[in-house]
Amino acid sequence: MLTFPASKINLGLRITNKRPDGFHNLQSCFYPVAWGDILEVIPAAEFTFTSSGLSIPGNPAQNLCVKAYDLLKADFDLPPVKMHLHKIVPIGAGLGGGSADAAFTLKLLNDQFSIGLTNARLEEYARLLGSDCAFFIQNRPLYCTEKGDVFSEIAVDLRGYHILLVYPNLAISTAEAYGGIRPRQPTIPLCDQLVAPIDKWRTTIHNDFEDSLFPKYPILNQLKEQLYDSGAVYASMSGSGSTVYGIFNAPVIIPNQFSAHRVWEGKL
Ligand SMILES: C[C@@](CO)(OP(=O)(O)O)[C@H](O)COP(=O)(O)OP(=O)(O)OC[C@H]1O[C@@H](n2ccc(N)nc2=O)[C@H](O)[C@@H]1O
Numbered sequence: 001m002l003t004f005p006a007s008k009i010n011l012g013l014r015i016t017n018k019r020p021d022g023f024h025n026l027q028s029c030f031y032p033v034a035w036g037d038i039l040e041v042i043p044a045a046e047f048t049f050t051s052s053g054l055s056i057p058g059n060p061a062q063n064l065c066v067k068a069y070d071l072l073k074a075d076f077d078l079p080p081v082k083m084h085l086h087k088i089v090p091i092g093a094g095l096g097g098g099s100a101d102a103a104f105t106l107k108l109l110n111d112q113f114s115i116g117l118t119n120a121r122l123e124e125y126a127r128l129l130g131s132d133c134a135f136f137i138q139n140r141p142l143y144c145t146e147k148g149d150v151f152s153e154i155a156v157d158l159r160g161y162h163i164l165l166v167y168p169n170l171a172i173s174t175a176e177a178y179g180g181i182r183p184r185q186p187t188i189p190l191c192d193q194l195v196a197p198i199d200k201w202r203t204t205i206h207n208d209f210e211d212s213l214f215p216k217y218p219i220l221n222q223l224k225e226q227l228y229d230s231g232a233v234y235a236s237m238s239g240s241g242s243t244v245y246g247i248f249n250a251p252v253i254i255p256n257q258f259s260a261h262r263v264w265e266g267k268l
């Protein structure tokens with residue numbers, strides 16, 4: 001069976017406080033983007049995992065697709081499979097690409113082997129694999145709180161808009177990004193600000209990771225300004241970086257200044 005793991009952008013990201021478990025509580029709207037990988041799973045005589053495309057750091061046995069398989073195998077009678085991931089989404093990019101691979105593996109195995117797990121149960125498994133993972137079970141715009149794994153509805157609908165994602169060939173680890181954060185409770189909750197029209201967002205919707213990462217990596221703020229100069233209605237860094245995105249009213253002809261970077265343009 002084939003599946004196409006997606007990616008996400010963060011519409012605003014406020015880190016509100018550090019938790020007793022060492023993680024951080026946050027407020028964000030996660031919004032799916034169609035820049036994705038390709039995953040195929042075929043029943044086989046023995047378990048194998050291979051990948052192609054972008055090179056994935058770390059031991060393949062620790063790949064999030066393998067971890068997702070092992071997690072379900074511990075509780076259900078799964079046969080051995082041959083699993084192949086073609087990696088397209090940049091890594092350390094703030095797009096949740098690895099988390100999406102994990103969540104889409106859970107969903108695929110659930111369907112392929114008729115395990116019968118509900119979305120709520122799949123989200124419980126996904127939470128064990130990473131804070132971002134559970135979002136990709138439903139893979140639709142959601143307001144996220146706590147570790148980014150508790151969801152509520154939000155009236156944000158960007159259908160009809162176009163997005164340009166710019167990845168400046170700079171991998172930022174999530175742990176590095178959280179290390180520079182000074183958590184604080186926003187005076188106005190992000191959910192109240194996000195329901196305003198998108199053309200108001202430039203001055204209200206903020207990603208807290210920009211405060212420490214923009215001074216450290218000046219290219220990130222330059223890209224954000226270039227996206228506004230190119231006509232973006234709203235531009236921001238996604239998640240813990242380093243991808244910077246611009247949202248546009250119409251299809252984007254990719255400006256020359258982005259040619260040194262990896263870019264993806266599409267509909268929201
Ligand atoms: C920042 C966000 C925002 O959407 O996404 P990315 O930009 O990385 O995609 C997420 O919080 C990333 O979630 P995810 O990438 O799943 O993180 P995890 O694997 O669970 O944790 C990696 C490390 O990040 C820190 N961490 C993560 C999530 C969280 N709510 N608080 C944290 O402090 C912890 O130091 C943890 O050890």
Ligand SMILES: Nc1ncnc2c1ncn2[C@@H]1O[C@H](COP(=O)(O)OP(=O)(O)O)[C@@H](O)[C@H]1O
Nearest residue numbers: 057058063064091092093094095096097098099
């Ligand atoms: N299938 C996978 N795709 C990407 N990264 C993976 C995968 N499995 C494990 N990882 C590990 O997860 C980390 C990056 O995860 P990713 O979700 O791409 O980050 P980010 O959301 O910050 O862009 C890397 O350290 C990488 O080694």
